[in-house]
Each structure stands twice: as C-alpha cells, then as structure tokens.
Amino acid sequence: MATGQKRLSKADRRQQLLETAQGIVSEAGTDALTLQKLAERAGVTKPIAYEHFGSRDGALIALYRRMDTDQINAARDALAQAPGTLDAVCEIVATSYVDCCVKAGPAFGAISAALEGSDEMHAVKAELREIYIRTCHDAIKPFVTLSPSKARALIVGFLGAADALGADAAAGRMPRKTAVSVLTQLMLGSLSEHRAD
Structure with missing residues (x-):
C-alpha cells in the first residue's frame, strides 16, 4: 500500500475491492479475476483481499x-x-x-x-x-x-x-x-x- 494513502474503514475497503473487482470482470471477464490481481489493482496486500472474500468464488459471489x-x-x-x-x-x-x-x-x-x-x-x-x-x-x-x-x-x-x-x-x-x-x-x-x- 502506498505510504500516505488514507486508511479506509473495513466497509469502505470492501466497497473499493468490489468496485475494483467489477472493473476487472467488465474489462477482461470473470477468468481474469483472481485475489492476487484484485489486491494489486486495489493497491492492497493479498491477505486483505483474502480477509474480505476468502476465495475468488467468494469475491464473485459478493x-x-x-x-x-x-x-x-x-x-x-x-x-x-x-x-x-x-x-x-x-x-x-x-x-x-x-x-x-x-x-x-x-x-x-x-x-x-x-x-x-x-x-x-x-x-x-x-x-x-x-x-x-x-x-x-x-x-x-x-x-x-x-x-x-x-x-x-x-x-x-x-x-x-x-x-x-x-x-x-x-x-x-x-x-x-x-x-x-x-x-x-x-x-x-x-x-x-x-x-x-
């Protein structure tokens, strides 16, 4: 995560991750969505994406x-x-x-x-x-x-x-x-x- 970046609440972070996931799916389809790619695109660590969704399927279901x-x-x-x-x-x-x-x-x-x-x-x-x-x-x-x-x-x-x-x-x-x-x-x-x- 970039230094100086504002820390989001858990709810706001989840919304940011969902918007990012929707962008990935809209641009490249569901096969392109991985928690690694989601974390990179959202500017967070992979464990944060896992904490919110648990798995790729969890992210798609959310x-x-x-x-x-x-x-x-x-x-x-x-x-x-x-x-x-x-x-x-x-x-x-x-x-x-x-x-x-x-x-x-x-x-x-x-x-x-x-x-x-x-x-x-x-x-x-x-x-x-x-x-x-x-x-x-x-x-x-x-x-x-x-x-x-x-x-x-x-x-x-x-x-x-x-x-x-x-x-x-x-x-x-x-x-x-x-x-x-x-x-x-x-x-x-x-x-x-x-x-x-």
Missing part, C-alpha cells in the same frame, strides 16, 4: 450479491415514488430492472455463469430472487386479485423475461427503451385480467 441488491433497492426506491396505478408499477419495475442490467453490463450474467456449479451461489441466487419476488408482489398486490401462489408464478415468469431482455439491452443487442417497453407490456398483459375493481 459482487453478484451487490449488483442484485442494487437492483432490488432501485426497484424499491422507484416504487416508493410511484403513482397508485398498476400501469405505473409495471413500468417502474420494468425500467428499474432493465436499467440495473444495463448499468451492470455483461458482467452480471458472466458472474452468474462462472458460479453456476457453486452450491453457495445457488443459495445466494435463490435468496435474492425470493426478496425480489416479494418486492414485486407487494407492489402489485393492491391492484390485482391473485392468490399468492398465482402472483408468485406470474412474477417468476416476468423475471425470466426480464433477465433475457435486460441481458440483450446490456449487451447492446436491443435498445434499452425497447426492452423496458416489451417487459412492461408483458407484465400488463398478464396482470390486466386480474385487476382489482
């Missing part, structure tokens, strides 16, 4: 968790400001999801794919997916008459479409505006017949 949590928080923040209509809720969910995918870029999908066989990653993905499903269900619940199981099934379907559309928008294969519009239409098409009176 990065995936941060990106996914950002997505959930963006949706919650936007929904808190939403006008009270189903149309507005669907548009906000679609916009926040696609925008987070575009912001993360192809790195989000690459990290998920790199850890596909990891039991820990599977558990993290399932946990975060359930949080997002609950967030969406809470948002649509006032506007539709659906049982919790039917609502969950529809939201899982939306998320499959959102993943595909967001990935295409992030990779530049589809304009962001198109991805948002199509996802909004899919959501409204599925939910409109269940509108509450």
Whole structure:
C-alpha cells in the first residue's frame, strides 16, 4: 500500500475491492479475476483481499450479491415514488430492472455463469430472487386479485423475461427503451385480467 494513502474503514475497503473487482470482470471477464490481481489493482496486500472474500468464488459471489441488491433497492426506491396505478408499477419495475442490467453490463450474467456449479451461489441466487419476488408482489398486490401462489408464478415468469431482455439491452443487442417497453407490456398483459375493481 502506498505510504500516505488514507486508511479506509473495513466497509469502505470492501466497497473499493468490489468496485475494483467489477472493473476487472467488465474489462477482461470473470477468468481474469483472481485475489492476487484484485489486491494489486486495489493497491492492497493479498491477505486483505483474502480477509474480505476468502476465495475468488467468494469475491464473485459478493459482487453478484451487490449488483442484485442494487437492483432490488432501485426497484424499491422507484416504487416508493410511484403513482397508485398498476400501469405505473409495471413500468417502474420494468425500467428499474432493465436499467440495473444495463448499468451492470455483461458482467452480471458472466458472474452468474462462472458460479453456476457453486452450491453457495445457488443459495445466494435463490435468496435474492425470493426478496425480489416479494418486492414485486407487494407492489402489485393492491391492484390485482391473485392468490399468492398465482402472483408468485406470474412474477417468476416476468423475471425470466426480464433477465433475457435486460441481458440483450446490456449487451447492446436491443435498445434499452425497447426492452423496458416489451417487459412492461408483458407484465400488463398478464396482470390486466386480474385487476382489482
């Protein structure tokens, strides 16, 4: 570490390491991320990187968790400001999801794919997916008459479409505006017949 460099708190150091890791993955892919390279790029010793993540997989899982949590928080923040209509809720969910995918870029999908066989990653993905499903269900619940199981099934379907559309928008294969519009239409098409009176 360079002399005279300000010592960061543990939380700030972790954020710095995660931002550095995201930069490495965005530039060169997940195979390029090692704790040695992460430490060098962040200007810290290798033991500091190990202290925060334990392993390369630990760093990738932490990065995936941060990106996914950002997505959930963006949706919650936007929904808190939403006008009270189903149309507005669907548009906000679609916009926040696609925008987070575009912001993360192809790195989000690459990290998920790199850890596909990891039991820990599977558990993290399932946990975060359930949080997002609950967030969406809470948002649509006032506007539709659906049982919790039917609502969950529809939201899982939306998320499959959102993943595909967001990935295409992030990779530049589809304009962001198109991805948002199509996802909004899919959501409204599925939910409109269940509108509450």
